[in-house]
Amino acid sequence: MRTRLLLVVPSLAVVALGASVAAAATTDVPWPQYQGSAARTGDATEAPAPPYTVAWSAATDIGDASHAAGIPAPVIADGNAIVVGRESVDAVDLANGQVAWSAPRSLGPSSPAAVVGNTVLFVEGGGDESVSASGSPSASPSATASVSSSPVKSSVPSAVASPSATTTTSTLVAIDDATRHRLWTIGLSGVSHTGVVVAGGVALVGADDGTVTAVDPATGEQAWRVDVGDHVLAPMAADDAQVYVCVRPESNGTAQLVALKLTDGSEAWRYQPTGSVVDLGAPAVAMESGTSTVYLVSSDAALRAIGADGTQLWADALYTATSGSPPAVSSDAVYVADQSGTVYSFDRSTGAERWRFATNHGAVGAPIVSATAVLQPTSDGVVTAIAPDTGHQIWNGSVADSAIFGLAATSDLIVAAHTGSTPGLTALQADPSGTLTDVPSPTSADPSGLAIGWLAAALPLTAALVLLGRSWDERRSEPLLAPTDEDELPVDPWEADLEDDET
């Protein structure tokens, strides 16, 4: 984007550098898909370093804590942060935090959009799945929905960006980000929670009926469509050749990770973990020495690395289960957070745990990793920055009063999508006047602190209780339930046994 600007209007680059560094920078490092790219690695290498301060906040249609559903995580393109809300898709200008545009959307679970060129792809419809929903259209996963029905495609650009009528299934929608006109829509056979992933020239979307649909993002023509067997609920990841899909069983059974070839949707391999694993989280895929490795969490509170041929490379136990968000992956480490808010760093190659930091804020959204910090959003609106090398907390700050669903990054902003009393987007920027901390994890042993804490609490309390008991005891001349004769005394089993032996 920046290149295009420089070619077309060279002088604007000078102006941008001098007068609006932020605006120029935001177009420098786009974040066009969930977790930054189709790989979902959360790679924010060029993101600003902590400490941060709030740059702006913008209200959008994400919904409050009881009305939000899905993963309304932001994406960034063309200087805007775009988030899929309950009944609209909203774009917020990164430069000033003002809503740049808003496009209507049929009610359905929010899931991350994807941007290809000037086209914004998102999913709409499927009904209300928020906790506030009552008697709403059924949006529960159903494996019985027909997958043979042809998708209903409409390629006529609408004059206005009107949403589809509320339906019990979802629709993939493409709009022009300049005009917000609908370029095309394609109906899906189930409710989609996965969001859109774009890789290998196709846009892919999964549905709860087990289908994965690949579409030409330019025309809306279906490239292929396959049924992977059971519910597809988690966001998918892709590299240049394959898309990785987590399949959750209807009731009993074991979850699976399926690799589909982007060219025709044929199955490359299928991984099924050993043991009782009823669900797998969203995958992230990273290349190393020309081969891909998929990293994902499983419902048995483990992080797993799956090789290019579908074999498990390593697996590590986490302290508690996770929310299923994809791990963040850097050049040498994998970062993941569990539900208790403990963030872990594992060696990418060996799976050896490098460190863990207990934020003690429940984690819902996925972490992202910059050159200087691992940023973990939490369920109570806090963003925690942890040093990748030491595992110590170097900054944390409150962004909202409820869950942060996801982060996106540019070279000068961190954008958080959150629910709460004022749901929407909040941007963080570097705070030159702020200070960094160096807080070790509460899970690190501190023998002296332990001893001091115990002594300071135990000694006075015990002394007070003993003195209280003694003062009561002194007033009492006899046992509370003194026996009336010797026969009522309790038996000493050992001495009674000895007496028996003697006799």
Next chain:
Amino acid sequence: MSNGKKKRKGPSGSTSTYRTPAQSEQPRRGLLDGLLAPRTPGASPMPKLRTTIAKGTQTALGIPGLLIAIPVVLLVVWLILVALGFQGPFTALNVTFAIPPVTTFADAQVAGRTFRAAVDATGLSATLPGFVGLAGLLLVHAALSAVIATLCVEQLRTGGTSRWALRRALRVIRTTAAIGLLGLGLLVAGNLIAALFGSIGVILGLVGSMVVGIYLFGFAPAIAADEDRRVSDILIRSVRASRMPGSANLWFAIGYVLLALITVVAPLPGSAVGVTPAISAWAACILVNLFGVLVQAILVYRYLVVASEVPEQPPPRARAATR
């Protein structure tokens, strides 16, 4: 060691060795009669709750060794758990001195985080670590409960305590371990009910199973410490004691379970993940566990007061009695 509390060992069997069993003939009642039947004033041999609480508290606070043991045991248990991989929350220790199945409820959580099978383990290797860990925790609680019961019995009977109580506790452990196992069974049943009936099932199943466990078997440690009986006789006698008329034992059990659960789920100090509890967390944990000790002392006192009134045999069925 001897404190002079020796006596001739009675004949083997289930009868008390030092107390003449009550032989009152009263119609056998249904299960719920003990809870719901109207009572006449002064009909119950059970002391009033207010009196029971005061005397039980006085009993527990009159045993310095027990008071000192609370923070010491908590520290030892915490160090062992942390060494085994537990990282909190520290509030899991708030029920260390509680009564099963309240303890079992927390033990299941601790065992799940501490004694985990390896990733991808299957079959026995997947379940054995958790089972062994849970059994170990159950035994720890059984031992603590046994010691508390015997100390309280000795304190109430003689006005002091000695090593006799610890030796006696070795025999009481089998009873308290059995109570723990029964509590585990009740919790499993409660979980099934909870799974079947949703949020109402959680109240009916989990809370109900705890109340039932404490209501029926709350007196068992006291009986085991005070009388030479087989475990099965002790459990049956505990049920009979709990069902004595006008006892208010059910309300006592409900109140205790609710308060105990609050101490587990409330955001008390120490409810975060971490291995270095703060002073406030230690203080809260010590006080909450003192509460557990007091409740056990209260149950011991309550039983000893009515011990001679608890029928040895089930009363004949009303129909048979009228024939």
